[in-house]
Amino acid sequence: xxxxxxxxxxLKRNAPKYEGMSDDAxxxxxxxxxxDAICSxxxxxxxxxxxxxxxxxxxxxxxxxxxxxxxxICEGHWGDSRESHVPALLEMLRIPYTGSxxxxxxxxLDKPMTKRVLAHHRLPTPEFxxxxxxDEPLDPALRFPMFVKPSREGTGMGVSAQSIAxxxxxxxxxxxxxxxxxRQPILVERFIRGRELTVGILGNGEGIRFxxxxxxNFAAYPDSEADVYTNRMKTEWAxxxxxxxxxxxxxxxxxxxxxLTAAVFRVTGCRDVARVDFRLESSK
Amino acid sequence: MNPLPGLYPGLSDLxxxxxxxDAARGVTPAASYDALINEIVAxxxxxxxxxxx
Numbered sequence: 001x002x003x004x005x006x007x008x009x010x011l012k013r014n015a016p017k018y019e020g021m022s023d024d025a026x027x028x029x030x031x032x033x034x035x036d037a038i039c040s041x042x043x044x045x046x047x048x049x050x051x052x053x054x055x056x057x058x059x060x061x062x063x064x065x066x067x068x069x070x071x072x073i074c075e076g077h078w079g080d081s082r083e084s085h086v087p088a089l090l091e092m093l094r095i096p097y098t099g100s101x102x103x104x105x106x107x108x109l110d111k112p113m114t115k116r117v118l119a120h121h122r123l124p125t126p127e128f129x130x131x132x133x134x135d136e137p138l139d140p141a142l143r144f145p146m147f148v149k150p151s152r153e154g155t156g157m158g159v160s161a162q163s164i165a166x167x168x169x170x171x172x173x174x175x176x177x178x179x180x181x182x183r184q185p186i187l188v189e190r191f192i193r194g195r196e197l198t199v200g201i202l203g204n205g206e207g208i209r210f211x212x213x214x215x216x217n218f219a220a221y222p223d224s225e226a227d228v229y230t231n232r233m234k235t236e237w238a239x240x241x242x243x244x245x246x247x248x249x250x251x252x253x254x255x256x257x258x259x260l261t262a263a264v265f266r267v268t269g270c271r272d273v274a275r276v277d278f279r280l281e282s283s284k
Numbered sequence: 285m286n287p288l289p290g291l292y293p294g295l296s297d298l299x300x301x302x303x304x305x306d307a308a309r310g311v312t313p314a315a316s317y318d319a320l321i322n323e324i325v326a327x328x329x330x331x332x333x334x335x336x337x
Contacts, residue, residue, distance in 0.1 A: 003325070003329075003336065005325070030291075030292075031292065033292065033293065034290075034291055034292045034293070037291070037292075037293040037317060037321075038291060038321055040318075041317055041318040041320075041321035041322060042321060042322070042325070044318045044322075045318065045321070045322035045325065047322075047325070068336050069325065069328065069329070069332075069336050071321075071324070071325065073288055073291065074288075075288060083287075083288060096328070096332045096335045096336050097328070098324055098325060098328040099287060099288065099324070099328070100287035100288075104287055105287055105288070108285045108286070108287050114285055154286065154288075155290075198297050198301075199301075200289065200297070200298040200301045200302070202323055202324065202327055203327045204327060204330070204331050207327070207330070211298065211301035211302055211305060212301050212304050212305050213301075214297050214300055214301050214304070238292075238295050239295065241295060241300075243297075243300060245300055245301055245304040246304060246305075264285055268285060268287075270285075270287045271287075271328075271331060272324055272327045272328050272331065273287070273289065273298070273324050273327070274285065274286060274287045274289065275285075275286045275289035275297055275298050276285055276286075277285070277286070
């Protein structure tokens with residue numbers, strides 16, 4: 001049966017502008033190409049699809065459209081739980097939507113909070129510390145090299161070869177730069193030298209399925225990227241993405257990645273669809 | 285962990301993963317993309333049940 005579906009997203013071209021915004025601000029927002037493709041796919045599936053920008057105009061537009069379902073991919077604009085704003089609004093309006101709910105979206109936007117949940121469930125995640133200021137004392141248990149990135153950004157924002165801090169001077173410099181640029185707590189983790197993999201998951205409960213693991217082909221990128229999946233690779237060079245899919249892995253490694261993907265999906269309370277990213281240590 | 289993975293056709297990780305699997309069965313990237321989007325709807329509808337249908 002065809003549904004009346006509202007496709008909700010935040011387009012990069014509609015994003016607010018503000019003084020002092022960084023070059024990569026709004027890199028995680030969507031393009032017309034994506035929205036057109038989703039609407040076309042839904043039409044091919046027998047549905048009626050209408051795009052609506054995911055902002056406060058939804059309060060007036062959704063009751064007019066009366067969708068059976070919202071296809072939500074809103075990233076939001078402001079605040080430390082911005083990805084959960086539209087789902088919260090949809091719940092207030094009692095309109096069902098695809099994907100994860102308010103709590104899971106707020107949790108997983110915050111990398112340190114997500115890591116705390118994973119650690120509680122004994123799921124592997126590198127040791128870390130969160131910095132609100134560049135001169136905070138460093139946890140003596142942490143060892144260099146470390147990796148520095150914003151706590152609440154996607155699309156590799158703040159991630160470059162310079163994110164790898166080999167000593168305290170580099171760490172403090174990166175902290176100063178990222179705190180000034182992103183104006184949010186900065187996450188510092190033990191750096192894992194190795195392969196970068198990602199696994200897609202679809203479904204819920206007993207009905208989940210995993211997509212083939214994808215590996216970023218670092219060998220095809222210049223040394224300047226330092227075997228890190230950088231913001232530049234995800235944006236400027238996105239149309240020449242170098243990858244291996246299925247990733248060359250042993251069946252036991254795929255089984256372990258799938259097990260961990262399902263566990264992370266479950267303990268963070270995700271629904272319907274997600275992607276879990278991994279660093280596979282060189283020794284493994 | 286990304287519960288809002290990118291869905292840019294032919295570029296986003298999730299789309300490429302689905303396309304790689306479907307290619308082995310002779311499915312074109314365009315058809316694979318359509319199937320991925322409609323699978324997301326289908327799993328949500330199964331989860332939501334009578335609220336949608």
